[in-house]
Amino acid sequence: MSVKLPSETIFYVAISVCPYYKHCHLERAPTLRPAIGVWLNVSPDHLDRYDSYDDYVATKAKIFAQSKVIIANADDKQVKNYAKPYHHCVWFARSNEQADYYLCNGEVMSRGKRLFSMTDFAQIGTHNADNVMAVFATAALLGVDEKVTAKACQAFIPLPCRTAIVGERHGVTFVNDSKGTNIGATVAAINGIDRPMILLVGGQGKGQNFSELASACQQRVKQVLIFGQDSEIINKAMVKNNIPCRQVNDLPAAVNAAIKSAQPGDVVMLSPACASFDMFANYLVRGAAFEQLVKEYLDE
Structure with a gap:
């Protein structure tokens, strides 16, 4: 799916929202309306603060309902199920060539076109391809040239403590x-x-x-x-x-x-x-x- 956002502003701010405490962050930000909402994955966490795992997942899913356009991981069953009802969705996956962005032999691809080699990325681990694909999807929605995105990914300096x-x-x-x-x-x-x-x-x-x-x-x-x-x-x-x-x-x-x-x-x-x-x-x-x-x- 190809979706282009209108260039209404020059500056975009990327924020990470996470339901770390119950009734916090997304629960307390009903007026938050991101231009793009990205959900990479979900797994059991903070269960000592939530009534159940389903409660935790549903909290994370609020990002989809509140975003203008969403980017979703088709490999994650929970993320995929929550994203299906939304028409304005850009998909990424490691092995599904039907997705808008996918991985093939260590290469980030889109519609048969090679965009980036994961060997040029500073962090080890194939799971980091999810992050790179989400970056390409987000940048494309903002009108950034794919070559510019590739150079940015290659120059990326990882934050501490992440593989x-x-x-x-x-x-x-x-x-x-x-x-x-x-x-x-x-x-x-x-x-x-x-x-x-x-x-x-x-x-x-x-x-x-x-x-x-x-x-x-x-x-x-x-x-x-x-x-x-x-x-x-x-x-x-x-x-x-x-x-x-x-x-x-x-x-x-x-x-x-x-x-x-x-x-x-x-x-x-x-x-x-x-x-x-x-x-x-x-x-x-x-x-x-x-x-x-x-x-x-x-x-x-």
């Missing part, structure tokens, strides 16, 4: 994904990196069901190192699904254990699937602590 490569030693790559504060984010990071992995998880679980995380660990995760407030809950889910795992006291202990276990070709990734507030002020502080520990090892 960021910290360094490599002895063939082992260390990745900081401390922003992975829920199971869905961590599962996406795992699925996006096609290498054997040692995964560091833990913190405040927020009432999540960690069986989904355990299932995602079955193919390429060699070991899960678990720390933090809800480590026992996470450990039980891993053991139940026969995932090699070990509980440790804290993040430094997890990093040390990962260093001892890692072999050339492995990825050691911090993607906790939990909130950080049991041990750290926020996910940024947690990520910085991980990077400091890794850099001390790299500098030895």
Whole structure:
């Protein structure tokens, strides 16, 4: 679908709205009317603050009702179901060539035209293609030339703690994904990196069901190192699904254990699937602590 917005203004502001607390953000912004509303995905999160997962999803879906044009991920079942009733919708998907934007052999495509190679993007993981496709869709609606968008994506400097490569030693790559504060984010990071992995998880679980995380660990995760407030809950889910795992006291202990276990070709990734507030002020502080520990090892 091709939709062009009128050029009524020169400046556009991009904001992230998230139902972090019940009766907050979208619930408290009924007059918010975005020119473009983008919904990338949804997975269980903040269930300690919502009556149910359906309640959480319905809150996120308000972005569609309040936006003039929407951009939706056709690969996400919940997002797709909520987007279907809207005619002014631009679709993206990783494998569906019927979508307005799709991925083919690592290339972002639209109507058979190559737009951008994900090898030119600074963040690892195929899940980051969702973000790039959403960027191309948004930019096109705003009348930005595709070549300009491609150059911007190539020059993009990632924010901290989002599948960021910290360094490599002895063939082992260390990745900081401390922003992975829920199971869905961590599962996406795992699925996006096609290498054997040692995964560091833990913190405040927020009432999540960690069986989904355990299932995602079955193919390429060699070991899960678990720390933090809800480590026992996470450990039980891993053991139940026969995932090699070990509980440790804290993040430094997890990093040390990962260093001892890692072999050339492995990825050691911090993607906790939990909130950080049991041990750290926020996910940024947690990520910085991980990077400091890794850099001390790299500098030895």
